[in-house]
């Protein structure tokens with residue numbers, strides 16, 4: 315049974331089809347396979363603006379699909395209508411790139427029409443990047459290998475009969491894993507590399523996977539949600555990922571980089587075909603072409619790992635105007651979950667938020683026993699997971715805690731010149747503004763700045779740096795020289811607050827979310843030792859909560875109901 319046969323998969327009106335067709339991109343170059351003659355070297359292309367080197371694979375499902383809103387449209391040429399191909403920029407570690415395939419490969423150079431290089435099955439092809447980029451292929455003429463290089467090289471399997479991109483992708487329809495091109499960028503055995511559907515394009519600075527949209531989604535869905543989720547949740551994830559992709563392509567956020575989307579959290583996590591599973595592939599196939607629309611436009615269907623119980627409105631965590639379909643929802647049933655209903659009141663005080671963040675409250679975002687068991691075993695076997703999750707944390711950071719020391723916080727502030735604050739010691743964290751979802755919008759940090767290099771601390775002296783509006787007890791016993799000048803800074807927005815209060819200077823690991831309370835900790839003399847941050851949720855909290863979607867599916871919701879629960883006023887439409 316196809317997904318299109320279901321009642322909620324309505325066909326798209328013709329007016330939308332034409333706009334949709336403009337989103338697709340296809341390379342316009344056809345290639346002819348011939349022997350490789352020598353040719354003069356030429357200047358490598360300009361380095362790309364690729365993001366930071368790839369991090370280790372996440373120990374748990376990725377935190378979220380999108381952390382930022384789309385950038386405004388650029389003036390690049392519109393994609394050509396045709397084959398539903400997209401270009402995915404693959405993150406590189408910066409070292410040599412090696413390709414390997416069980417099937418024969420063909421390398422072509424669009425800048426030198428009529429030339430190509432055949433690579434036998436299981437031969438390793440290495441692209442060395444540097445001042446002189448070169449391709450090393452077993453059997454190539456010694457000393458002439460680098461002469462092949464003059465720009466992007468395109469690599470595909472040789473099974474395409476005409477040598478065109480399209481043929482390689484048509485043959486992909488019946489491809490087995492043995493026909494996937496495997497890529498490794500760290501010089502390791504290419505047999506360990508990630509497999510990719512479609513074709514690859516190599517430049518001196520990047521590798522781009524040219525792949526059909528539905529095949530791309532088969533790689534995204536298992537990475538972003540995991541194959542063990544209920545099918546209806548996986549289908550909701552597939553529709554989100556497809557809509558998210560199209561919304562990002564429409565604003566050309568990576569136009570300057572030469573591709574449509576990147577392969578990590580900035581756009582959506584995409585490890586190629588490495589994680590494909592039958593269940594997630596089925597979810598993609600059953601939702602083929604289905605996209606979320608809001609008032610005739612593709613909706614940017616963002617999603618995150620765990621909302622903590624209440625999803626966020628986009629303008630509460632990101633800059634920009636409110637998006638009508640990205641409104642926060644309280645994701646629990648008062649009838650079923652009276653405990654949560656008692657805690658989450660119509661008007662929340664800071665004490666209420668402290669109770670909310672401290673308790674393992676029953677909501678749809680709450681992970682189950684299986685996730686508890688999985689986290690416990692992974693903490694035991696993975697040092698990285700053990701460092702990332704504290705013993706008291708719940709899976710997916712549904713509830714979490716961190717300890718932040720004043721000195722660490724002061725050092726973190728010092729790394730951000732844009733804040734224009736010099737704070738030698740931090741004395742108070744104060745929540746200034748909080749969204750209805752619990753996400754902190756503004757947070758003030760108070761401290762002192764020494765006029766000069768401070769003299770050795772006297773026995774006990776206290777500087778009152780707290781403002782009269784503070785509701786916290788005075789910082790009695792806080793040992794600071796009398797010369798300290800009170801200073802303060804206000805942090806704004808989800809990403810800045812999460813980065814500055816991570817409590818792990820030098821780490822790229824931000825706080826799991828900006829929904830938290832800061833509880834000051836003092837020693838027996840009253841001296842401030844730091845703050846325990848107790849928080850809820852993992853990710854920006856906007857859009858679909860992936861854990862919540864899975865729990866709704868287990869209660870019998872279908873994908874359409876899940877999507878319309880998290881995205882206000884959207885329609886699910888088929889477009890192909």
Ligand SMILES: [Zn+2]
Pocket residue numbers: 568575576577579580581582
């Ligand atoms: Zn990106």
